[in-house]
Amino acid sequence: MTPKTVLITGASSGIGRALALEYAKAGAKVALVARRIESLNEVAQEVRALGGEPLVLVADVTKSETVHKAVGDAIATFGGLDMVIANAGVGGTKHAKEISWAFSEQMIDANVNGAVATLVSAIPHMVERGSGQLVGVSSIAGLRALPNSAVYSASKAALSTFLEAIRIDLRATGVKVTDVQPGFVTTPMTDKNTFKMPFKWPVEKAAKVITERLQKAPSVIAFPWPLVTALRFARLLPNALYDRLVSAADPRGL
Secondary structure, eight states: OOOSEEEEETTTSHHHHHHHHHHHHTTOEEEEEESOHHHHHHHHHHHHHTTOEEEEEEOOTTSHHHHHHHHHHHHHHHSOOSEEEEOOOOOOOBOGGGOOHHHHHHHHIIIIIIHHHHHHHHHHHHHHHTOEEEEEEOOGGGSSOOTTBHHHHHHHHHHHHHHHHHHHHTTTTTEEEEEEEOOOBOSTTGGGOOSOOTTOBOHHHHHHHHHHHHTTOOSEEEOOHHHHHHHHHHTTSOHHHHHHHHHTTOGGGO
């Protein structure tokens, strides 16, 4: 079913914004969560113009107290939440020789701690209602480690594992859990990448596919299929063979 009330983190741009606009078209009440008030207000205007009801909530997912407050405010304002989408995250690539703790901490705080804080904040409310859908936007990069993506791949794999575990735990409660695993999508985050991004999707296409598939509450939504198939096959390869194949992508790893 299409949710009537949705909370989306990272809603000021990229996939988060595109998802908000898709749900606005269905007349949903959409809680928009991000750090930048100016950008959120712009998205709120778009949501309103499409027939949705926006609620702007400023929060930094790396600060759990602001996330807890945002979720609580959305529940209080809307009278409940049918869906919570933990979408906020950051990207970036670095060779292992160049990884710093500052780089790692920032990514883990946003991609793991921020997403977990968002979802955990909504679990008691949904369990009490006996319904709801928890959604985390991870990545197909979490299926198997990629060159220069140690922290990013690890952060997305951690989120996927968390989503799988709570899906099992909440199975009998009426609360559904979905792990969204996109490939390359045209967003401000991927615009910074200088490497080739095969099978890259426009953000509008990605949002439409995600919202359509979420109606059936599957355990996983992964796309595009060529990359998903390749990475799932790669998980079956012996480490020695996989290492040789992917190291060719970065001469520094040889």
